[in-house]
Amino acid sequence: MTYTKTLGAALLASVATVTAASACETTFRSSDTHPEGYPTVAAVEEMGRLLEERTDGRLCVEVFHSAQLGEEKDTIEQTQFGVIDMNRVSLGPFNNIIEETQVPSLPYIFRSTDHMHKVMDGPVGQQILDAFSDHDLVGLAFYDGGSRSFYNSEKPIASIDDLAGMKFRVMQSDMFVDMVDALGANATPMPYGEVYSSIQTGVIDGAENNWPSYDSSGHFEVAKYYTLDQHLIVPEVLVMAKSTFDGLSAEDQEIVRQAARDSVPVMRELWAAREAESEARVREAGVEVISDIDKTPFIEAMGPVYDKYVTSAVLQQIVADIQATE
Ligand code: GTR
Numbered sequence: 060m061t062y063t064k065t066l067g068a069a070l071l072a073s074v075a076t077v078t079a080a081s082a083c084e085t086t087f088r089s090s091d092t093h094p095e096g097y098p099t100v101a102a103v104e105e106m107g108r109l110l111e112e113r114t115d116g117r118l119c120v121e122v123f124h125s126a127q128l129g130e131e132k133d134t135i136e137q138t139q140f141g142v143i144d145m146n147r148v149s150l151g152p153f154n155n156i157i158e159e160t161q162v163p164s165l166p167y168i169f170r171s172t173d174h175m176h177k178v179m180d181g182p183v184g185q186q187i188l189d190a191f192s193d194h195d196l197v198g199l200a201f202y203d204g205g206s207r208s209f210y211n212s213e214k215p216i217a218s219i220d221d222l223a224g225m226k227f228r229v230m231q232s233d234m235f236v237d238m239v240d241a242l243g244a245n246a247t248p249m250p251y252g253e254v255y256s257s258i259q260t261g262v263i264d265g266a267e268n269n270w271p272s273y274d275s276s277g278h279f280e281v282a283k284y285y286t287l288d289q290h291l292i293v294p295e296v297l298v299m300a301k302s303t304f305d306g307l308s309a310e311d312q313e314i315v316r317q318a319a320r321d322s323v324p325v326m327r328e329l330w331a332a333r334e335a336e337s338e339a340r341v342r343e344a345g346v347e348v349i350s351d352i353d354k355t356p357f358i359e360a361m362g363p364v365y366d367k368y369v370t371s372a373v374l375q376q377i378v379a380d381i382q383a384t385e
Contacts, residue, residue, distance in 0.1 A: 082116060082119075083111065083116055083117070083118070083119035084116070084117045084118070085117065085118050085119070086119045086120065086121050087107075087118070087119070087120045087121070087144035087145050087299070087303065088121055088123060088128070088143055088144050088145070089103050089107075089120050089121065089122045089123065089143070089144065089145035089146065089147065090122075090123055090126075090127075090128040090129070090134040090137075090138070090143050090145070090146045090147070090148075091103065091122055091123070091124045091125075091126075091146075091147045092125070092126045092130065092131055092148075092251050092252070093124060093125070093272075093275060094124055094125045094275055095124050095125070097124070097271065097275055097333070098202075098203070098271065098326055098329035098330045098333050099147045099202055099295060099326070100122055100124045100147075101325075101326075101329055102147075102202055102297075102322045102323075102325055102326035102329065103120060103122045103145070103147050103297060103322070104120070104122055105322045105325045105326075106120060106200075106297070106318045106319050106321070106322035107119055107120025107121070107122070107318075109317075109318040109321055109322065110314065110315065110318040113314050113317075113318065114311065114314060117311075118311060118314070118315070120145065122147075126251070126252055128143055130250035130251060130252055131148050131149070131152045131230075131231070131250070131251065132152050132231045132250065134146055134148070135148060135152055135153065135156070138196060138298060138299075138300050139194065139195040139196060139300070139301075140195075140300075141195075141300040141301075141302035141303060142300075143300065144299060144300050144303040145199075145297065145298065145299050145300070145303075146297070146298050147202065147295060147296070147297050148295065148296060148298070149204055149230060149293055149295050149296075150163055150164050150293050150294055150295065150296055151164055151230035151231070151232045151235060151293055152230055152231050152232060153296070154232035154233065154234050154235075155231070155232060155233055156194055157190050157191060157193075157194055158190075158371070158373075158374065159186065159187045159190040159373070159374070159377065160187060160190070160296075161234055161368050161369075161374065162187075162369070162374055162377040162378055162381065163175070163178070163179065163183075163187065163293065163294055163381070164232065164234060164235075164291070164293050165234070165361075165364065165365065165368070165369070165378070166238050166290045166291055166357075166358075166361045166364060167290060167291075167354075167357070167358045167361055168292075168378070168381055169292040169381070171292075172203065172205070172206070172292060174384065175203075175292050175294060176327075177384050177385070178380075178381050178384045179201040179294050181384065182380070183377055183380050183381060183384070184201055186377065187377075188200075188201075188296075191296075191298055192301065195300065195301045195302070196298045196299070196300065196301055197298060197299045197300075197301055197304040198296060198297075198298055199296075199297045199298060199299055199315070199316060199319035199320075200296070200297045200319040200320055200322065200323050201294040201295065201296055201297075201323070202294065202295040202296070202297065202323065202326045202330070203294070203295065203326060203327055203330040203331075204269060204292070204293050204294055204295045205269030205270060205271065205292070205330065205334055206269060206289040206290075206291065206292045207267045207268050207269050207289070207290065207291040207292075207293065208267060208268075208269075208285060208286055208287050208288050208289050208290065209222070209227060209265060209266075209267045209285075209286050209288060209290075210265050210266060210267065210268070210273060210278065210279070210282045210283075210284060210285040210286070211225060211227070211258075211264045211265025211282050211284050212258055212261075212264055212265060212281055212282040212283070212284070213225065213264050213265070213284070214284060215284045215286070215347055215349050216284060216286040216288075216349060217286070217349050217351070217352055218352070218353070218356070219242060219243065219356045219357055219360060220243075222242050222243050222244040223243045223244065224243070224244065224245070225244045225245070225264045225265070226244070226245045226246075226247060226262075226263045226264045226265075227239050227244055227245070227246055227247070227263060227264065227265050227266055227267060228246075228247050228248070228249050228253075228254050228257060228258075228263045228265070228266040228267075229246045229247070229248050229266075229267065230248065230251075231248045231249070231250070232248070233248075234364065234368050235248070236248055237363070237364050237367060237368075238290070238291075238361070238364050241360050241361060241362075241363050241364050242357065242360055243360075247262075247263055249263075251276070254266050254276065254278060255276060255277055255278060255281060258278065258281040258282050259281045264282075265282045265284075266278060266282070267290070267291070269334070270333075270334050270337040270338045270341070271330075271333045271334060271337040273285065273337070273341060274337035274338075274340050274341050275337070279341040279344060279346050280344075283345065283346050283347055284346075284347050284349065285341070285346050285347070285348050285349070286348075286349040286352060287348065287349065287350040287352060288352055288354060288357050289354070290357060297319055297322075299315065365378075
C-alpha cells in the first residue's frame with residue numbers, strides 16, 4: 060500500500076472513531092493485520108475493555124483489524140509518528156529497526172512455547188520492551204505467535220534438500236531473508252496482504268507462518284503442503300506511540316501498562332484454542348501436513364544467521380540469557 064493510500068485509510072478511520080466511540084473521552088486507535096475474532100484482535104479489545112473499566116470510560120481502545128490502517132511496516136512508521144496510537148505486530152518487522160528484537164526472532168532460539176513464555180515474562184522480555192523507547196514507541200506486552208513453518212504450492216517438503224531453489228515470502232526483516240538463504244531457498248520479503256495472490260500467480264512458491272495465520276489468511280487454499288519444521292517462535296508485541304503515552308498522566312500510564320499485561324493470560328488461552336481449531340480446519344480442508352521431519356539439519360544450517368546477527372555484546376548476552384532460561 061502506498062503511503063498516501065495508507066494515510067487516506069488512517070484519516071478515514073479517525074473519522075470513524077469519533078462516531079463509533081463517542082462515549083469515551085479518549086479513544087486510542089489500534090492497528091492489527093488480522094481479522095475480527097483473531098486472538099490478537101480479541102486480546103487488544105480485552106485490554107481496551109479493562110482500560111475503559113478502570114478509567115470509568117475516560118480511556119478506550121478501538122481496534123482497526125484486517126489491516127484497515129495498512130500493512131505492518133507502514134503502520135509501525137505511523138505509530139512512531141503518533142498517527143496511530145497503538146499497534147499489535149509481530150517482532151519480525153521490528154528487526155531492522157530495533158536490534159534487540161532480533162534475538163527472540165532468531166530461528167530455533169526457543170525450545171518451546173513454554174520456554175518463550177518464561178523468557179518474555181522475565182528480565183529479557185523487559186529489556187526488549189524497554190528497547191522500544193529509543194524508537195518513539197512504548198513496548199506494552201508480548202503476545203503469542205505460535206511456531207512458524209514452511210508451506211508451499213508445489214510439493215511436500217520432507218527435508219532441507221527439498222527446499223533447494225524454492226521461493227518463499229518472509230516478513231520484512233533482513234534476518235529472515237538470510238534465514239531462508241541459509242536453508243538453500245530464496246526469500247522475498249513482502250507485506251502479508253500480498254502473499255495470497257503472489258502464491259496464486261506463482262510469483263512465490265510459498266511462505267511460512269503459524270496455524271492460525273495459515274488458516275485465517277486462506278493461504279492453505281493456494282499452498283496445501285505444510286511442513287512442520289517450526290523454525291521460528293516469534294513473539295508478537297503490543298506497542299503504543301510514545302507521543303500518545305507521554306500525553307497521559309503517570310497514573311493513566313500505569314493503568315495502560317497494567318491493562319496490557321492483564322490481557323496476556325486471556326490472549327494465551329485464546330491462542331491455544333485457536334491453534335488447535337485452525338490446525339483441525341486446514342487438515343479437514345485437505346492440507347497435506349508433513350510432520351515426520353528431522354529438524355537437526357535445519358537447526359545446524361542456522362549457524363551463519365547467528366554469526367551474522369548476534370555480533371554486539373548486548374545481543375550475545377541476550378542469547379546467553381535465553382539459553383540459560385530453564
Ligand atoms: C502473523 C503475525 C502477523 C504478521 C504475519 C506475517 O503470524 O501475527 O503480525 O506478522 O504473521 O507473516 O506478516
